Amino acid sequence: MEIILAENYGFCYGVKRAVEMADEAANSEGKSYTLGPIIHNPQVVGRLESKGVSPIQEVADIDEGTMIIRSHGVGPAIYAEAEEKGLHILDATCPHVKKAQQDAKSVIEDGMTLVILGEKNHPEVKSINLWANNRGIIIEDEESAEKLQIVEKMGVVVQTTFSQFKFNSIIEILEKKSKNLKIFKTICNATQERQNSAVDLARNVDLMIVIGGKNSGNTNRLAEVCRDVGCTTYHIETSTELQLEWFNRVQTVGVTAGASTPDWIIKEVIETMKDFAELLAAEGQEEFKKGN
Ligand code: F3S
Numbered sequence: 494m495e496i497i498l499a500e501n502y503g504f505c506y507g508v509k510r511a512v513e514m515a516d517e518a519a520n521s522e523g524k525s526y527t528l529g530p531i532i533h534n535p536q537v538v539g540r541l542e543s544k545g546v547s548p549i550q551e552v553a554d555i556d557e558g559t560m561i562i563r564s565h566g567v568g569p570a571i572y573a574e575a576e577e578k579g580l581h582i583l584d585a586t587c588p589h590v591k592k593a594q595q596d597a598k599s600v601i602e603d604g605m606t607l608v609i610l611g612e613k614n615h616p617e618v619k620s621i622n623l624w625a626n627n628r629g630i631i632i633e634d635e636e637s638a639e640k641l642q643i644v645e646k647m648g649v650v651v652q653t654t655f656s657q658f659k660f661n662s663i664i665e666i667l668e669k670k671s672k673n674l675k676i677f678k679t680i681c682n683a684t685q686e687r688q689n690s691a692v693d694l695a696r697n698v699d700l701m702i703v704i705g706g707k708n709s710g711n712t713n714r715l716a717e718v719c720r721d722v723g724c725t726t727y728h729i730e731t732s733t734e735l736q737l738e739w740f741n742r743v744q745t746v747g748v749t750a751g752a753s754t755p756d757w758i759i760k761e762v763i764e765t766m767k768d769f770a771e772l773l774a775a776e777g778q779e780e781f782k783k784g785n
Contacts, residue, residue: 494740494770496763497698499690499749505683507587508532508753511564514585519544524558525583528571529616531563532753533709536731552578559583565616566590568623589653590617593679594624600648601625605675608632608641610663611652615710618652634659638666647671653681654711683752684711691715691749695724698747700739703728704762705751712751719749731758732765740769 705712
């Protein structure tokens with residue numbers, strides 16, 4: 494059985510940076526906290542907790558120590574609240590998200606109507622809007638774009654993980670909604686690259702294993718695009734979920750992982766699959782001998 498890794502998989506730049514910052518905080522003096530789970534991966538969150546970095550729900554939960562802001566970012570009020578309390582802030586907001594926040598702020602400052610393309614309830618989208626005093630109109634699809642009123646000047650900022658395809662079709666509609674349309678291309682290509690690599694691989698293997706948190710949107714999407722091209726796909730969080738019978742008569746297995754899946758989990762999965770491959774090969778030889 495051949496195991497093939499996708500060309501692009503696992504931690505993206507922003508997540509890697511955030512986890513490294515949290516690791517550093519764990520090794521330094523004083524207590525550290527992350528505002529919300531650092532990433533959508535329970536194993537990483539658990540490992541940090543065992544090193545003394547625990548997630549908190551809100552700034553009010555602590556009175557001292559270091560507070561780490563995760564890659565999705567937060568609004569300006571959180572910085573102010575933490576500073577007022579004298580907390581040390583470690584800002585792990587992904588630079589791509591920071592750029593989107595600043596672009597949204599400038600759209601409002603320049604007197605334009607702000608439209609944010611993204612999921613209303615996603616923490617990143619909320620944080621972008623907070624930098625624009627919550628004055629952005631958040632839309633997710635073509636239907637809501639059609640409903641927008643015609644305005645003099647419009648600025649568009651996009652959730653970093655938004656689909657490029659959807660972006661193109663919504664922009665076509667928005668072009669009819671304002672003569673002065675300024676588009677900030679804030680989509681980050683890490684997600685798209687992972688999806689493209691997963692699809693390329695899924696088309697050429699018997700089975701796909703997608704590794705990542707069950708609550709991770711981008712990992713779920715990876716599994717979905719693999720299934721969409723007709724490849725049998727299993728989404729697992731850790732190697733313990735792998736089942737020997739999945740690999741019966743399988744010759745090629747593709748592996749990919751969401752942007753919040755650490756390398757050590759991916760390695761464990763691959764090692765377990767190699768063990769399975771050896772087992773299945775040994776069983777096959779036994780049967781062959783019996784048949785003769
Ligand atoms: Fe940043 Fe892109 Fe990752 S926005 S957190 S590098 S998916």
